[in-house]
Amino acid sequence: xxxxxxxxxxxxxxxxxxxxxxxxxxxxxxxxxxxxxxxxxxxxxxxxxxxxxxxxxxxxxxxxxxxxxxxxxxxxxxxxxxxxxxxxxxxxxxxxxxxxxxxxxxxxxxxxxxxxxxxxxxxxxxxxxxxxxxxxxxxxxxxxxxxxxxxxxxxxxxxxxxxxxxxxxxxxxxxxxxxxxxxxxxxxxxxxxxxxxxxxxxxxxxxxxxxxxxxxxxxxxxxxxxxxxxxxxxxxxxxxxx
Amino acid sequence: xxxxxxxxxxxxxxxxxxxxxxxxxxxxxxxxxxxxxxxxxxxxxxxxxxxxxxxxxxxxxxxxxxxxxxxxxxxxxxxxxxxxxxxxxxxxxxxxxxxxxxxxxxxxxxxxxxxxxxxxxxxxxxxxxxxxxxxxxxxxxxxxxxxxxxxxxxxxxxxxxxxxxxxxxxxxxxxxxxxxxxxxxxxxxxxxxxxxxxxxxxxxxxxxxxxxxxxxxxxxxxxxxxxxxxxxxxxxxxxxxx
Numbered sequence: 001x002x003x004x005x006x007x008x009x010x011x012x013x014x015x016x017x018x019x020x021x022x023x024x025x026x027x028x029x030x031x032x033x034x035x036x037x038x039x040x041x042x043x044x045x046x047x048x049x050x051x052x053x054x055x056x057x058x059x060x061x062x063x064x065x066x067x068x069x070x071x072x073x074x075x076x077x078x079x080x081x082x083x084x085x086x087x088x089x090x091x092x093x094x095x096x097x098x099x100x101x102x103x104x105x106x107x108x109x110x111x112x113x114x115x116x117x118x119x120x121x122x123x124x125x126x127x128x129x130x131x132x133x134x135x136x137x138x139x140x141x142x143x144x145x146x147x148x149x150x151x152x153x154x155x156x157x158x159x160x161x162x163x164x165x166x167x168x169x170x171x172x173x174x175x176x177x178x179x180x181x182x183x184x185x186x187x188x189x190x191x192x193x194x195x196x197x198x199x200x201x202x203x204x205x206x207x208x209x210x211x212x213x214x215x216x217x218x219x220x221x222x223x224x225x226x227x228x229x230x231x232x233x234x235x236x237x238x239x240x241x242x
Numbered sequence: 243x244x245x246x247x248x249x250x251x252x253x254x255x256x257x258x259x260x261x262x263x264x265x266x267x268x269x270x271x272x273x274x275x276x277x278x279x280x281x282x283x284x285x286x287x288x289x290x291x292x293x294x295x296x297x298x299x300x301x302x303x304x305x306x307x308x309x310x311x312x313x314x315x316x317x318x319x320x321x322x323x324x325x326x327x328x329x330x331x332x333x334x335x336x337x338x339x340x341x342x343x344x345x346x347x348x349x350x351x352x353x354x355x356x357x358x359x360x361x362x363x364x365x366x367x368x369x370x371x372x373x374x375x376x377x378x379x380x381x382x383x384x385x386x387x388x389x390x391x392x393x394x395x396x397x398x399x400x401x402x403x404x405x406x407x408x409x410x411x412x413x414x415x416x417x418x419x420x421x422x423x424x425x426x427x428x429x430x431x432x433x434x435x436x437x438x439x440x441x442x443x444x445x446x447x448x449x450x451x452x453x454x455x456x457x458x459x460x461x462x463x464x465x466x467x468x469x470x471x472x473x474x475x476x477x478x479x480x481x482x483x484x
Contacts, residue, residue, distance in 0.1 A: 147389065147410060150474075153402065157409055160395065167399055167407035168389060169473040172456050192475075193435050194452040207449045210436040214414050231411040232392075233434075 002098050002120050003187045006052075006074035014182035016080075024055035029226065030142055030213045030235050034113070037140050037209055037239040041065045044108040047132065049097055049125070049141075050115025054081030054090070060111075061087040069107075071095035100125050102132035109133075112141040114235070116196075117149060117188045126203035133242040139205060145212060145236045149177055149190040156228060166232040193236060205240035213237050244340050244362050245429045248294075248316035256424035258322075266297035271468065272384055272455045272477050276355070279382050279451055279481040283307045286350035289374065291339055291367070291383075292357025296323030296332070302353075303331040311349075313337035342367050344374035351375075354383040356477070358438075359391060359430045368445035375484040381447060387454060387478045391419055391432040398470060408474040435478060447482035455479050 005011050019027035042064035048056050051070030060068045070092045072078050078092050085092075098121040110129045119125055129139055148154070150171040159165045170190075177190045191199075197207060212233035215226040247253050261269035284306035290298050293312030302310045312334045314320050320334050327334075340363040352371045361367060371381055390396070392413040398406045412432075419432050433441075439449060454475035457468040 147413065151407070157399065159409070159411060163411060165393070165409035165411040167401070167409045169401060169405060169407040171389070171474045172454065172472050192454050194454040197439075197449065197452045201449065201451065207439065207443065209443065210439045212414065212434050212436045230414050232413045 002073070002096070002118050004073050005118075005183060005186050006072075007076050008183050011183035011186070012074075012076050020055075021053060024053070025059055028055075028113075029215050029219050029223070030237065033211055033213050034140065034142055034237055037211065037237060038111070039109060039138050041109060045106060046109045046111065047071065047102065047107045047129075049100075049110060049112035049129070050118075051081060051092065052077050052113075054085055054092065056111060056113060057081070057090045057092070058085055058087065060109075061089045065089060065109075067091070069093065071097065071100075073097065097125050100128045102128055104131050105134050107132050107134070108137050110137070110139040112139075112143075114142055114144065116141055116143040117191075120189060122189070122191070122196075123199050123203070126199055126205070130203045130205060130242055135242055137242045138208075139200075139240045139242070140238070142213075142235050142237045143196065144188065145233045146171065146191060146193050146196075147232045148234050149188055152177065154179065164228040164231050168232075196236065196238065200238070200240050205242060208239040208241050210239075211237040244315070244338065244360050246315050247360075247425060247428050248314075249318050250425050253425035253428070254316075254318050262297075263295060266295070267301055270297075270355075271457050271461050271465070272479065275453055275455050276382065276384055276479055279453065279479060280353070281351060281380050283351060287348060288351045288353065289313065289344065289349045289371075291342075291352060291354035291371070292360075293323060293334065294319050294355075296327055296334065298353060298355060299323070299332045299334070300327060300329065302351075303329040307331060307351075309333070311335065313339065313342075315339065339367050342370045344370055346373050347376050349374050349376065350379050352379070352381045354381075354385075356384050356386065358383055358385040359433075362431060364431070364433070364438075365441050365445070368441055368447070372445045372447060372484055377484055379484045380450075381442075381482045381484070382480070384455075384477050384479045385438065386430065387475045388413065388433060388435050388438075389474045390476050391430055394419065396421065406470040406473050410474075438478065438480065442480070442482050447484060450481040450483050452481075453479040 025031045041060045046060045046065045047069045057068045057070040068090045156164045213235040214230045267273045283302045287309045288302045288307045289311045299310045299312040310332045401407045455477040456472045456475045
Protein backbone atom coordinates (compact mmCIF):
# COMPACT_ATOMS: atom_id res chain seq x y z
CA UNK A 1 0.00 0.00 0.00
CA UNK A 2 1.16 3.50 -0.80
CA UNK A 3 2.69 5.35 2.13
CA UNK A 4 0.29 7.90 3.67
CA UNK A 5 2.95 10.41 4.62
CA UNK A 6 0.50 13.32 4.79
CA UNK A 7 -0.94 11.93 8.02
CA UNK A 8 2.53 11.91 9.60
CA UNK A 9 2.48 14.65 12.31
CA UNK A 10 5.77 16.24 11.33
CA UNK A 11 5.16 16.04 7.59
CA UNK A 12 1.66 17.46 7.95
CA UNK A 13 2.90 20.36 10.04
CA UNK A 14 5.64 21.12 7.50
CA UNK A 15 3.33 20.72 4.52
CA UNK A 16 0.70 22.95 6.12
CA UNK A 17 3.27 25.72 6.30
CA UNK A 18 4.15 25.70 2.58
CA UNK A 19 3.03 28.75 0.59
CA UNK A 20 0.81 26.53 -1.60
CA UNK A 21 -0.87 25.14 1.53
CA UNK A 22 -1.54 28.58 3.01
CA UNK A 23 -2.39 30.50 -0.16
CA UNK A 24 -3.58 27.73 -2.48
CA UNK A 25 -3.53 27.89 -6.28
CA UNK A 26 -2.08 31.40 -6.39
CA UNK A 27 1.11 30.12 -4.75
CA UNK A 28 1.26 27.03 -6.94
CA UNK A 29 3.51 28.31 -9.73
CA UNK A 30 2.54 25.54 -12.16
CA UNK A 31 -1.17 26.36 -11.77
CA UNK A 32 -1.45 28.77 -14.75
CA UNK A 33 0.03 26.10 -17.05
CA UNK A 34 -2.21 23.41 -15.59
CA UNK A 35 -5.29 25.62 -15.78
CA UNK A 36 -4.56 26.28 -19.48
CA UNK A 37 -4.78 22.51 -20.08
CA UNK A 38 -8.20 22.17 -18.39
CA UNK A 39 -11.56 22.34 -20.12
CA UNK A 40 -13.91 25.00 -18.78
CA UNK A 41 -15.31 23.54 -15.54
CA UNK A 42 -18.71 25.26 -15.78
CA UNK A 43 -21.43 22.60 -15.56
CA UNK A 44 -18.88 19.77 -15.34
CA UNK A 45 -18.87 16.83 -12.97
CA UNK A 46 -15.34 16.91 -11.54
CA UNK A 47 -13.23 14.46 -9.54
CA UNK A 48 -9.97 15.57 -7.88
CA UNK A 49 -7.63 12.63 -7.21
CA UNK A 50 -5.50 13.65 -4.23
CA UNK A 51 -7.45 16.78 -3.35
CA UNK A 52 -5.39 17.73 -0.29
CA UNK A 53 -6.78 20.86 1.36
CA UNK A 54 -9.36 21.21 -1.41
CA UNK A 55 -8.05 24.32 -3.15
CA UNK A 56 -8.82 22.95 -6.63
CA UNK A 57 -12.23 21.64 -5.54
CA UNK A 58 -13.20 25.09 -4.29
CA UNK A 59 -11.89 26.72 -7.48
CA UNK A 60 -13.87 24.30 -9.66
CA UNK A 61 -17.04 24.93 -7.61
CA UNK A 62 -16.60 28.71 -7.91
CA UNK A 63 -16.17 28.25 -11.68
CA UNK A 64 -19.59 26.64 -11.79
CA UNK A 65 -18.84 22.91 -11.75
CA UNK A 66 -22.05 20.91 -11.35
CA UNK A 67 -20.40 18.69 -8.75
CA UNK A 68 -16.92 18.20 -7.33
CA UNK A 69 -15.72 15.02 -5.65
CA UNK A 70 -12.47 15.45 -3.74
CA UNK A 71 -10.62 12.24 -2.86
CA UNK A 72 -7.62 11.90 -0.59
CA UNK A 73 -5.95 9.25 1.54
CA UNK A 74 -5.05 11.73 4.29
CA UNK A 75 -7.61 12.11 7.07
CA UNK A 76 -5.86 15.26 8.27
CA UNK A 77 -6.06 16.93 4.88
CA UNK A 78 -9.69 15.95 4.39
CA UNK A 79 -10.56 17.32 7.84
CA UNK A 80 -9.11 20.72 6.98
CA UNK A 81 -10.68 20.64 3.49
CA UNK A 82 -14.12 19.98 4.99
CA UNK A 83 -13.64 22.64 7.68
CA UNK A 84 -12.83 25.26 5.05
CA UNK A 85 -15.62 24.42 2.62
CA UNK A 86 -19.35 25.00 2.88
CA UNK A 87 -20.07 24.75 -0.86
CA UNK A 88 -22.83 22.15 -1.38
CA UNK A 89 -21.41 21.24 -4.81
CA UNK A 90 -18.32 19.73 -3.14
CA UNK A 91 -18.07 16.31 -1.49
CA UNK A 92 -14.89 15.05 0.15
CA UNK A 93 -14.25 11.33 0.54
CA UNK A 94 -11.44 9.25 1.93
CA UNK A 95 -9.87 7.08 -0.80
CA UNK A 96 -6.75 5.02 -1.32
CA UNK A 97 -6.05 5.79 -4.99
CA UNK A 98 -4.21 2.46 -5.32
CA UNK A 99 -7.60 0.81 -4.69
CA UNK A 100 -9.78 3.40 -6.38
CA UNK A 101 -13.41 2.70 -7.23
CA UNK A 102 -15.57 5.21 -9.10
CA UNK A 103 -18.94 4.93 -10.83
CA UNK A 104 -18.76 4.46 -14.60
CA UNK A 105 -19.15 7.33 -17.08
CA UNK A 106 -19.96 9.78 -14.29
CA UNK A 107 -17.37 12.56 -14.66
CA UNK A 108 -16.47 15.14 -17.31
CA UNK A 109 -13.12 16.04 -15.77
CA UNK A 110 -10.62 14.14 -13.65
CA UNK A 111 -7.82 16.21 -12.13
CA UNK A 112 -4.80 15.24 -10.08
CA UNK A 113 -2.08 17.54 -8.76
CA UNK A 114 1.30 16.15 -7.62
CA UNK A 115 -0.19 12.86 -6.44
CA UNK A 116 0.50 10.17 -9.06
CA UNK A 117 4.18 9.85 -8.16
CA UNK A 118 3.12 8.42 -4.79
CA UNK A 119 0.98 5.62 -6.27
CA UNK A 120 2.14 2.03 -6.64
CA UNK A 121 -0.77 0.93 -8.83
CA UNK A 122 -0.91 3.69 -11.42
CA UNK A 123 -2.13 1.36 -14.18
CA UNK A 124 -5.07 0.26 -12.05
CA UNK A 125 -5.99 3.84 -11.16
CA UNK A 126 -5.85 4.96 -14.80
CA UNK A 127 -8.18 2.14 -15.85
CA UNK A 128 -10.71 3.24 -13.20
CA UNK A 129 -10.41 6.91 -14.19
CA UNK A 130 -10.91 6.05 -17.88
CA UNK A 131 -14.10 4.13 -17.13
CA UNK A 132 -15.30 6.88 -14.78
CA UNK A 133 -15.07 9.57 -17.46
CA UNK A 134 -17.70 10.11 -20.13
CA UNK A 135 -16.49 9.71 -23.73
CA UNK A 136 -14.57 12.88 -24.56
CA UNK A 137 -13.97 13.55 -20.86
CA UNK A 138 -10.64 15.04 -19.79
CA UNK A 139 -7.94 13.82 -17.43
CA UNK A 140 -5.38 16.48 -16.54
CA UNK A 141 -2.60 15.86 -14.05
CA UNK A 142 0.71 17.04 -12.73
CA UNK A 143 3.42 14.85 -11.23
CA UNK A 144 7.00 15.31 -10.20
CA UNK A 145 9.04 15.09 -13.40
CA UNK A 146 10.96 11.84 -13.94
CA UNK A 147 14.19 13.77 -14.45
CA UNK A 148 13.59 15.09 -10.94
CA UNK A 149 12.65 11.76 -9.36
CA UNK A 150 15.21 9.50 -11.11
CA UNK A 151 18.41 10.03 -9.10
CA UNK A 152 18.92 7.87 -6.05
CA UNK A 153 20.65 10.83 -4.35
CA UNK A 154 18.96 13.84 -5.94
CA UNK A 155 20.47 17.29 -5.76
CA UNK A 156 22.10 20.08 -7.70
CA UNK A 157 25.72 20.08 -8.83
CA UNK A 158 27.80 22.93 -10.18
CA UNK A 159 28.85 23.20 -13.82
CA UNK A 160 32.30 24.25 -14.97
CA UNK A 161 30.85 27.68 -15.86
CA UNK A 162 29.43 28.07 -12.35
CA UNK A 163 25.79 27.39 -13.25
CA UNK A 164 23.68 24.63 -11.79
CA UNK A 165 23.22 21.17 -13.27
CA UNK A 166 21.01 18.25 -12.19
CA UNK A 167 22.84 14.90 -12.34
CA UNK A 168 20.52 12.18 -13.71
CA UNK A 169 21.06 8.48 -13.09
CA UNK A 170 18.86 5.39 -12.67
CA UNK A 171 16.34 7.04 -15.03
CA UNK A 172 15.31 3.65 -16.42
CA UNK A 173 15.35 1.93 -13.02
CA UNK A 174 11.71 2.51 -12.13
CA UNK A 175 10.41 1.97 -8.63
CA UNK A 176 10.49 3.49 -5.16
CA UNK A 177 12.71 6.40 -4.18
CA UNK A 178 13.09 7.38 -0.55
CA UNK A 179 13.88 11.04 0.08
CA UNK A 180 13.85 13.33 3.06
CA UNK A 181 11.40 16.17 2.42
CA UNK A 182 9.56 17.57 5.44
CA UNK A 183 10.01 14.11 7.00
CA UNK A 184 12.52 11.27 6.80
CA UNK A 185 11.90 8.47 4.32
CA UNK A 186 9.17 9.92 2.11
CA UNK A 187 8.57 7.24 -0.54
CA UNK A 188 7.78 8.19 -4.14
CA UNK A 189 7.50 5.96 -7.21
CA UNK A 190 9.87 6.93 -10.01
CA UNK A 191 8.51 6.26 -13.50
CA UNK A 192 9.93 7.35 -16.86
CA UNK A 193 8.02 9.92 -18.95
CA UNK A 194 7.39 7.13 -21.48
CA UNK A 195 5.78 5.01 -18.76
CA UNK A 196 3.30 7.73 -17.76
CA UNK A 197 2.35 8.15 -21.42
CA UNK A 198 2.21 4.45 -22.30
CA UNK A 199 0.10 3.65 -19.23
CA UNK A 200 -2.36 6.34 -20.34
CA UNK A 201 -2.41 4.95 -23.90
CA UNK A 202 -2.81 1.37 -22.63
CA UNK A 203 -5.78 2.59 -20.55
CA UNK A 204 -7.26 3.86 -23.88
CA UNK A 205 -6.60 7.56 -23.26
CA UNK A 206 -5.56 9.85 -26.11
CA UNK A 207 -2.64 12.14 -25.26
CA UNK A 208 -3.70 15.76 -25.87
CA UNK A 209 -0.79 17.80 -24.52
CA UNK A 210 2.41 17.29 -22.55
CA UNK A 211 4.15 20.09 -20.64
CA UNK A 212 7.54 19.80 -18.98
CA UNK A 213 7.05 22.70 -16.65
CA UNK A 214 9.47 25.16 -15.11
CA UNK A 215 8.79 28.70 -13.91
CA UNK A 216 8.73 31.40 -16.57
CA UNK A 217 10.82 34.60 -16.63
CA UNK A 218 8.17 36.67 -14.80
CA UNK A 219 7.84 34.06 -12.09
CA UNK A 220 11.60 33.91 -11.63
CA UNK A 221 11.78 37.70 -11.51
CA UNK A 222 9.32 37.55 -8.59
CA UNK A 223 10.95 34.48 -6.94
CA UNK A 224 14.69 34.42 -7.56
CA UNK A 225 14.91 31.17 -5.57
CA UNK A 226 13.25 29.42 -8.56
CA UNK A 227 15.95 30.44 -11.07
CA UNK A 228 17.69 27.04 -11.20
CA UNK A 229 14.45 25.18 -11.96
CA UNK A 230 14.71 26.04 -15.67
CA UNK A 231 17.78 23.80 -15.98
CA UNK A 232 15.50 20.76 -15.66
CA UNK A 233 11.72 20.60 -15.31
CA UNK A 234 10.51 19.83 -11.77
CA UNK A 235 7.00 18.89 -12.93
CA UNK A 236 5.37 16.93 -15.75
CA UNK A 237 1.87 18.05 -16.78
CA UNK A 238 -0.30 15.93 -19.08
CA UNK A 239 -3.73 16.41 -20.61
CA UNK A 240 -5.44 13.30 -21.95
CA UNK A 241 -8.91 12.54 -23.26
CA UNK A 242 -11.17 9.51 -22.98
CA UNK B 243 19.18 25.51 -43.51
CA UNK B 244 20.13 22.42 -41.54
CA UNK B 245 23.87 21.63 -41.55
CA UNK B 246 24.73 18.77 -43.94
CA UNK B 247 27.55 17.34 -41.82
CA UNK B 248 27.37 13.91 -43.47
CA UNK B 249 28.95 15.34 -46.63
CA UNK B 250 31.92 16.65 -44.63
CA UNK B 251 34.93 14.52 -45.68
CA UNK B 252 36.19 13.82 -42.17
CA UNK B 253 32.73 13.21 -40.69
CA UNK B 254 31.77 10.89 -43.54
CA UNK B 255 34.96 8.88 -43.16
CA UNK B 256 34.39 8.55 -39.41
CA UNK B 257 30.70 7.73 -39.77
CA UNK B 258 31.43 5.14 -42.45
CA UNK B 259 33.64 3.31 -39.96
CA UNK B 260 30.98 2.97 -37.25
CA UNK B 261 29.68 -0.55 -36.60
CA UNK B 262 26.16 0.51 -37.60
CA UNK B 263 27.51 1.84 -40.90
CA UNK B 264 29.44 -1.34 -41.69
CA UNK B 265 26.99 -3.93 -40.37
CA UNK B 266 23.66 -2.06 -40.57
CA UNK B 267 20.62 -2.82 -38.48
CA UNK B 268 22.24 -5.72 -36.63
CA UNK B 269 24.74 -3.30 -35.09
CA UNK B 270 22.09 -0.71 -34.28
CA UNK B 271 21.24 -1.73 -30.70
CA UNK B 272 17.94 0.21 -30.66
CA UNK B 273 16.74 -1.60 -33.80
CA UNK B 274 14.85 -4.44 -32.04
CA UNK B 275 12.85 -1.87 -30.02
CA UNK B 276 12.20 0.24 -33.09
CA UNK B 277 11.21 -2.76 -35.18
CA UNK B 278 8.71 -3.80 -32.48
CA UNK B 279 6.99 -0.41 -32.95
CA UNK B 280 6.65 -0.82 -36.75
CA UNK B 281 3.65 -2.25 -38.58
CA UNK B 282 4.43 -5.23 -40.80
CA UNK B 283 6.00 -3.71 -43.92
CA UNK B 284 4.70 -6.42 -46.34
CA UNK B 285 2.80 -4.65 -49.14
CA UNK B 286 3.36 -1.20 -47.62
CA UNK B 287 4.46 1.95 -49.37
CA UNK B 288 7.34 3.16 -47.21
CA UNK B 289 9.29 6.41 -46.94
CA UNK B 290 12.54 6.61 -44.96
CA UNK B 291 13.36 10.17 -43.87
CA UNK B 292 17.14 10.35 -43.55
CA UNK B 293 17.87 6.95 -45.10
CA UNK B 294 21.67 7.20 -44.90
CA UNK B 295 23.28 4.11 -46.41
CA UNK B 296 19.85 2.54 -47.00
CA UNK B 297 19.96 -0.27 -44.45
CA UNK B 298 16.33 0.21 -43.45
CA UNK B 299 15.20 0.62 -47.08
CA UNK B 300 16.77 -2.71 -47.99
CA UNK B 301 15.25 -4.39 -44.92
CA UNK B 302 11.78 -3.06 -45.79
CA UNK B 303 12.14 -4.24 -49.39
CA UNK B 304 13.23 -7.71 -48.25
CA UNK B 305 10.19 -7.78 -45.94
CA UNK B 306 7.98 -7.31 -48.97
CA UNK B 307 7.28 -3.56 -48.99
CA UNK B 308 5.47 -2.56 -52.19
CA UNK B 309 7.75 0.45 -52.59
CA UNK B 310 10.44 2.17 -50.55
CA UNK B 311 11.47 5.79 -51.00
CA UNK B 312 14.75 6.66 -49.26
CA UNK B 313 15.41 10.37 -48.74
CA UNK B 314 18.62 11.96 -47.54
CA UNK B 315 20.39 15.30 -47.74
CA UNK B 316 23.83 13.67 -48.06
CA UNK B 317 25.00 13.04 -51.61
CA UNK B 318 27.78 10.78 -50.31
CA UNK B 319 25.39 8.60 -48.39
CA UNK B 320 22.93 8.36 -51.28
CA UNK B 321 25.78 7.39 -53.62
CA UNK B 322 26.77 4.48 -51.40
CA UNK B 323 23.12 3.51 -50.82
CA UNK B 324 22.51 3.36 -54.57
CA UNK B 325 25.75 1.45 -55.19
CA UNK B 326 24.72 -1.22 -52.66
CA UNK B 327 21.13 -1.65 -53.81
CA UNK B 328 19.74 -3.27 -56.93
CA UNK B 329 16.22 -3.85 -55.57
CA UNK B 330 13.71 -2.32 -58.00
CA UNK B 331 11.28 -1.59 -55.12
CA UNK B 332 13.69 1.02 -53.72
CA UNK B 333 14.15 4.58 -54.96
CA UNK B 334 16.66 6.97 -53.42
CA UNK B 335 16.19 10.72 -53.71
CA UNK B 336 18.08 13.74 -52.49
CA UNK B 337 15.94 15.78 -50.08
CA UNK B 338 16.40 18.57 -47.54
CA UNK B 339 13.93 17.44 -44.88
CA UNK B 340 13.55 21.07 -43.73
CA UNK B 341 11.94 21.73 -47.12
CA UNK B 342 10.27 18.38 -47.60
CA UNK B 343 7.63 17.81 -50.27
CA UNK B 344 5.79 14.51 -50.63
CA UNK B 345 2.66 13.49 -52.54
CA UNK B 346 -0.51 13.36 -50.43
CA UNK B 347 -1.90 10.14 -48.94
CA UNK B 348 0.75 8.06 -50.70
CA UNK B 349 2.50 6.14 -47.90
CA UNK B 350 1.51 3.54 -45.33
CA UNK B 351 4.65 3.93 -43.24
CA UNK B 352 7.04 6.81 -42.63
CA UNK B 353 10.25 5.95 -40.77
CA UNK B 354 13.11 8.08 -39.54
CA UNK B 355 16.18 6.95 -37.62
CA UNK B 356 18.32 9.43 -35.67
CA UNK B 357 17.60 12.28 -38.07
CA UNK B 358 14.97 14.59 -36.56
CA UNK B 359 17.39 16.13 -34.05
CA UNK B 360 19.25 17.71 -36.95
CA UNK B 361 16.18 19.48 -38.39
CA UNK B 362 15.37 23.13 -37.82
CA UNK B 363 11.85 22.95 -39.23
CA UNK B 364 10.44 19.87 -37.51
CA UNK B 365 6.89 21.26 -37.41
CA UNK B 366 6.94 21.77 -41.18
CA UNK B 367 8.27 18.28 -41.84
CA UNK B 368 5.66 16.67 -39.57
CA UNK B 369 2.84 18.46 -41.39
CA UNK B 370 4.15 17.13 -44.73
CA UNK B 371 4.55 13.60 -43.35
CA UNK B 372 1.03 13.64 -41.91
CA UNK B 373 -0.46 14.64 -45.27
CA UNK B 374 1.73 12.08 -47.08
CA UNK B 375 0.40 9.17 -45.00
CA UNK B 376 -2.89 7.44 -45.66
CA UNK B 377 -5.43 7.57 -42.79
CA UNK B 378 -4.22 5.03 -40.23
CA UNK B 379 -0.70 5.21 -41.62
CA UNK B 380 2.22 4.94 -39.19
CA UNK B 381 5.09 7.28 -38.42
CA UNK B 382 7.85 5.67 -36.35
CA UNK B 383 11.04 7.51 -35.49
CA UNK B 384 14.09 7.56 -33.27
CA UNK B 385 15.98 10.68 -32.20
CA UNK B 386 18.67 11.48 -29.70
CA UNK B 387 16.94 11.75 -26.32
CA UNK B 388 16.45 15.28 -25.00
CA UNK B 389 18.15 14.33 -21.73
CA UNK B 390 21.15 13.49 -23.89
CA UNK B 391 21.03 16.62 -26.07
CA UNK B 392 20.14 19.20 -23.38
CA UNK B 393 23.50 19.97 -21.71
CA UNK B 394 25.62 22.66 -23.30
CA UNK B 395 28.74 20.67 -22.31
CA UNK B 396 27.48 17.07 -22.34
CA UNK B 397 29.38 14.29 -20.62
CA UNK B 398 29.37 11.83 -17.77
CA UNK B 399 30.19 12.72 -14.17
CA UNK B 400 30.90 10.40 -11.24
CA UNK B 401 28.49 9.85 -8.37
CA UNK B 402 29.50 9.70 -4.72
CA UNK B 403 29.04 5.90 -4.90
CA UNK B 404 31.39 5.68 -7.90
CA UNK B 405 28.71 5.12 -10.52
CA UNK B 406 28.09 7.35 -13.52
CA UNK B 407 25.62 10.22 -13.66
CA UNK B 408 24.59 12.49 -16.55
CA UNK B 409 24.35 16.15 -15.51
CA UNK B 410 21.33 17.81 -17.15
CA UNK B 411 21.01 21.55 -17.63
CA UNK B 412 19.39 23.88 -20.19
CA UNK B 413 16.71 21.21 -20.72
CA UNK B 414 14.06 23.86 -21.39
CA UNK B 415 16.40 26.06 -23.49
CA UNK B 416 15.56 24.58 -26.87
CA UNK B 417 17.68 25.30 -29.91
CA UNK B 418 21.02 24.45 -31.49
CA UNK B 419 23.74 22.54 -29.69
CA UNK B 420 27.22 22.32 -31.17
CA UNK B 421 29.20 19.22 -30.25
CA UNK B 422 32.36 17.56 -31.51
CA UNK B 423 31.46 14.05 -32.70
CA UNK B 424 33.49 12.69 -35.63
CA UNK B 425 33.99 16.34 -36.67
CA UNK B 426 34.17 19.74 -34.97
CA UNK B 427 31.00 21.77 -34.62
CA UNK B 428 28.30 19.23 -35.43
CA UNK B 429 25.03 21.13 -34.93
CA UNK B 430 21.96 19.41 -33.49
CA UNK B 431 18.64 20.91 -32.42
CA UNK B 432 17.72 20.23 -28.80
CA UNK B 433 14.00 19.89 -28.17
CA UNK B 434 12.22 18.72 -25.01
CA UNK B 435 10.35 15.40 -25.05
CA UNK B 436 7.13 17.42 -24.68
CA UNK B 437 7.97 19.40 -27.80
CA UNK B 438 8.42 16.27 -29.95
CA UNK B 439 5.06 15.00 -28.71
CA UNK B 440 3.17 18.30 -28.95
CA UNK B 441 4.47 18.93 -32.48
CA UNK B 442 3.15 15.48 -33.47
CA UNK B 443 -0.22 16.20 -31.82
CA UNK B 444 -0.41 19.65 -33.44
CA UNK B 445 0.25 17.98 -36.82
CA UNK B 446 -2.84 15.80 -36.03
CA UNK B 447 -0.93 12.62 -35.22
CA UNK B 448 -2.11 10.29 -32.45
CA UNK B 449 0.67 9.13 -30.11
CA UNK B 450 0.72 5.31 -30.07
CA UNK B 451 3.84 4.49 -28.05
CA UNK B 452 6.86 6.21 -26.54
CA UNK B 453 10.09 4.42 -25.66
CA UNK B 454 13.00 5.96 -23.81
CA UNK B 455 15.55 3.48 -24.99
CA UNK B 456 18.71 2.12 -23.40
CA UNK B 457 20.41 -1.22 -24.02
CA UNK B 458 18.98 -4.23 -22.22
CA UNK B 459 20.88 -6.62 -19.93
CA UNK B 460 21.73 -9.04 -22.76
CA UNK B 461 23.06 -6.24 -24.93
CA UNK B 462 25.19 -4.92 -22.08
CA UNK B 463 26.50 -8.42 -21.38
CA UNK B 464 27.70 -8.51 -25.00
CA UNK B 465 28.91 -4.87 -25.03
CA UNK B 466 30.16 -3.82 -21.61
CA UNK B 467 30.95 -0.35 -23.03
CA UNK B 468 27.18 0.31 -23.09
CA UNK B 469 26.68 -0.28 -19.36
CA UNK B 470 26.41 3.40 -18.39
CA UNK B 471 23.68 4.08 -20.96
CA UNK B 472 21.00 2.71 -18.62
CA UNK B 473 21.56 5.68 -16.29
CA UNK B 474 19.81 7.94 -18.83
CA UNK B 475 18.28 7.02 -22.20
CA UNK B 476 20.39 7.99 -25.21
CA UNK B 477 17.47 7.67 -27.65
CA UNK B 478 13.79 8.56 -27.81
CA UNK B 479 11.59 6.30 -29.97
CA UNK B 480 8.03 7.28 -30.88
CA UNK B 481 5.26 5.55 -32.82
CA UNK B 482 2.41 7.76 -34.04
CA UNK B 483 -0.57 7.24 -36.30
CA UNK B 484 -2.31 9.49 -38.81
